[in-house]
Amino acid sequence: MADMDPQGIPSPEPDNKPAAGNDSQPTPRWMQPPRIFAQRMGTTVRQRWARRLCLSPLLASTIALPQTWAAQDLAIPEQPNMPGLAQMIDHEQWDEAYAYVRQQQNAIVPEVRAIVSDPRTSGTAMEIAYGFLRKVPTLESATLLAQGLGKGGGRTSVFGLIENPRPDVYPILKAKLQPPKEEENKNLLLTMAQIPVPPEQRIADLKPYVGAKDYGVRVGAVFGLALLDDPGSMELMTRALGADDRDGKTVPLMIFYQFRAWRTPKFVPVLIPVLNDPMPIKDIGLRRYNADGSESAMTPQELRYLRARDYALNIIVKTLKIDVPFKLEDDVTYSKEQRELVKQKLRDLGYTVTDEPHPVTNGV
Known part of the structure; x- marks a missing residue:
């Protein structure tokens, strides 16, 4: 993560x-003649x-x-x-x-x-x-x-x-913008949603792309409309977060993760059910390092994943600046006890907290 x-x-x-972390050995500076x-x-x-x-x-x-x-x-x-x-x-x-x-x-x-x-x-x-x-x-x-x-x-x-x-x-x-059947750049729609022109104009321009051919563009349009409080858009966000496949669920989570406009208290309620979502989003530790220095693939029991619930916890805690007694790190899985602690702190803040993930959908 x-x-x-x-x-x-x-x-x-x-x-x-x-x-740091990019070069395993210092790279000598090459002086060209x-x-x-x-x-x-x-x-x-x-x-x-x-x-x-x-x-x-x-x-x-x-x-x-x-x-x-x-x-x-x-x-x-x-x-x-x-x-x-x-x-x-x-x-x-x-x-x-x-x-x-x-x-x-x-x-x-x-x-x-x-x-x-x-x-x-x-x-x-x-x-x-x-x-x-x-x-x-x-x-x-x-x-x-x-x-x-x-x-x-x-x-x-x-x-x-x-x-x-x-x-x-x-x-x-x-x-x-290309026609909805051709547009493939969701970041274009996410950017347009944040440019300060009348909301009605942005909504009118984004709405046709809810039916775009490209899945990422559809999700981008939904997130843009939700940012602009277009009726029904929050329900579509819920559908996106309930997608039954890894790629479909990754797209909305990464928008939350990459763009501050959606990391606000307004959108925390739609993320809370994701705290209960075990879908693996990213593989962690795909290789096992053996004692003799060789590598081999991990068994299914040894594989670890960064799951949807780990993304949700990280996003929610950072968005609300919740004080927790553990460190938020990249590429880590959080324990059930840590998730339950965050849920209790959300209740203390007045949020309605569920112990169930979003209903499974085919996305948007």
Whole structure:
């Protein structure tokens, strides 16, 4: 279970040291020899820094990039008269880049636009460039983030727009919507739901997607409508959380886990029954390490899972800031005693608490 991303909190500026947990061995800094510009078309940004600068999952407010990406995927082409920010990204000068962004503020927007508009810029370098816009909460940066949503901005665009919501970008986002039978980006709908334009307009735009072909988009539409208090949407959230398959239940739980807009007391009642839901969501400990150093698959009795009830407990306790005598950690299973303690504290807070999970459904 990854930490939650507190939407609206700018990502911290990294210090210049290896990212803990990402590299098992310190990576020596590679100093490339002087080369002419024509020879430097493949200059790379090291993967561990890309993982740190883009978006790490959830609470760290940066998203972890897949560790399987090859180094060449992180390339940014160098050329004569390259903008200053592009050079800093290219040369991994992160301290200088953050200082430059603080100094230039809105003036970096044209530089980022130049970087992301170059067809030779890699997807990872694009997301790094978009990430710097999160430090510049202006209309111009929000506009570029909106343009990048679904086109290289990744979840950087999503989080940046939630942190800096501007009514002016809503038409840009709406124009990106595909018909319900074709739309596949639930984050687009979740972002639109949080842009401050009249609720009636957002409801009208989101409602057709409750019937979308893509399951994640349907759930995204339901969550957006629930955020806007559309009648019947809370019942649909309940159906989503009662899904009878692992993938169907994971989608709504991860929306709660990733987006602060839904981590409010308003939505705690719909999560309480999930405290009783044993459905396995994530495998833990798929390999057994033997005494001789070899590995073997665990038996069914040895397998451990992160279950729906573990996600619910983590989300509820963090949402309500409940004082508990145990530590909330990632990738852990909570005991029945710990769940019962949280239930009692919910009763003390005035919530109606059940000992049953949501009725099983086929989702939404």
